[in-house]
Amino acid sequence: MSAGDGTLEVREHVSLARHTTFGAGGPARWYAEPATLSQLEEALHWAAERSVVVVPLGLGSNLLAHDDGVDALVLRLGGALAAVIVEGSLLVAGGGAANAVCLHHARRAGLGGFEFACAIPGTAGGGVRMNAGAYGSDWASVMERALVVDAGGAAWRTPAGLDLTYRHSGLAPGQVVAVVEYRLTQRPPAEIRAHVAELNARRKASQPTNRRTFGSVFKNPPGELGAGRLIELCGLQGHRSGGAVISPRHANFIENEGGALAADAVALMVEARRRARDQFGVMLEHEVVLLGGLELPAVE
Numbered sequence: 001m002s003a004g005d006g007t008l009e010v011r012e013h014v015s016l017a018r019h020t021t022f023g024a025g026g027p028a029r030w031y032a033e034p035a036t037l038s039q040l041e042e043a044l045h046w047a048a049e050r051s052v053v054v055v056p057l058g059l060g061s062n063l064l065a066h067d068d069g070v071d072a073l074v075l076r077l078g079g080a081l082a083a084v085i086v087e088g089s090l091l092v093a094g095g096g097a098a099n100a101v102c103l104h105h106a107r108r109a110g111l112g113g114f115e116f117a118c119a120i121p122g123t124a125g126g127g128v129r130m131n132a133g134a135y136g137s138d139w140a141s142v143m144e145r146a147l148v149v150d151a152g153g154a155a156w157r158t159p160a161g162l163d164l165t166y167r168h169s170g171l172a173p174g175q176v177v178a179v180v181e182y183r184l185t186q187r188p189p190a191e192i193r194a195h196v197a198e199l200n201a202r203r204k205a206s207q208p209t210n211r212r213t214f215g216s217v218f219k220n221p222p223g224e225l226g227a228g229r230l231i232e233l234c235g236l237q238g239h240r241s242g243g244a245v246i247s248p249r250h251a252n253f254i255e256n257e258g259g260a261l262a263a264d265a266v267a268l269m270v271e272a273r274r275r276a277r278d279q280f281g282v283m284l285e286h287e288v289v290l291l292g293g294l295e296l297p298a299v300e
């Protein structure tokens with residue numbers, strides 16, 4: 001099926017397991033890969049005319065989709081909407097550009113400040129939506145502005161305008177980040193390379209970097225104990241459901257050991273929340289985005 005003038009192909013029943021780092025979840029009812037701003041607008045109009053929900057997809061690195069699928073038009077940005085250019089101290093990235101590609105361009109241009117994202121396996125747009133961060137920095141601290149598009153049009157928004165706070169943005173459902181501008185600072189490429197190597201080594205030592213996961217399961221609650229430490233103290237590391245296991249390496253990760261369903265991950269999340277509430281009086285809030293009507297039942 002094609003939308004608008006026929007340049008954009010809208011496919012049906014596309015597996016989301018293949019588009020998420022955890023590797024689980026049913027198909028997207030509709031799926032398209034707009035490569036230009038006008039194709040993105042075409043896709044948004046196509047969905048609006050049919051009252052179809054729009055879900056932007058990055059690299060699926062913080063997503064868990066329902067095993068029965070997602071009744072929406074899932075949009076994965078490509079082409080010009082995943083390109084990266086450098087203009088002075090600005091790095092301009094399409095919303096679908098991978099962080100690794102942005103970091104490569106920044107390093108080549110001698111621009112520092114984005115090193116923290118070396119271990120965040122997502123895209124520029126996904127980073128805005130999650131206000132992703134690590135090592136004391138996040139999108140809010142390096143982003144100058146983002147071009148946000150929905151069926152009503154396009155507008156540039158600043159971090160303050162997007163209400164970027166800890167793993168939160170005020171982006172409304174269906175709004176798509178098409179372009180992100182990062183304001184970076186001069187730094188010799190060799191220094192950037194060394195810093196990234198050091199951060200990657202730290203990451204490898206503490207997290208299951210070579211397993212299929214969806215990143216942090218829960219946000220860190222206020223207080224001294226992070227979500228991972230709480231789950232660890234509940235004795236849940238190595239706890240399994242189907243093909244999913246709470247990572248023995250870092251308890252705020254769930255690994256797909258092979259054949260895991262989204263329902264397996266949800267079962268582990270429910271158990272972790274119940275135990276953290278019972279043992280520490282803490283109600284954990286999930287960081288991973290749940291799609292297709294997946295939800296965590298209230299803790300009894």
Ligand SMILES: Cc1cc2nc3c(=O)[nH]c(=O)nc-3n(C[C@H](O)[C@H](O)[C@H](O)COP(=O)(O)OP(=O)(O)OC[C@H]3O[C@@H](n4cnc5c(N)ncnc54)[C@H](O)[C@@H]3O)c2cc1C
Nearest residue numbers: 058059060061062095122123125126127129132133177215
């Ligand atoms: C091994 C591993 C390590 C990780 N480490 C970190 C870390 O240190 N810090 C951290 O913050 N996160 C971390 N994550 C989680 C994840 O990488 C980030 O949240 C990342 O920003 C998600 O980007 P994505 O493009 O993959 O988004 P997706 O997972 O595809 O989507 C996440 C959300 O963003 C929305 N979205 C995606 N693209 C767009 C767009 N263009 N416009 C609007 N909305 C969009 C989706 O609709 C969804 O709501 C890690 C994940 C893994 C697997």
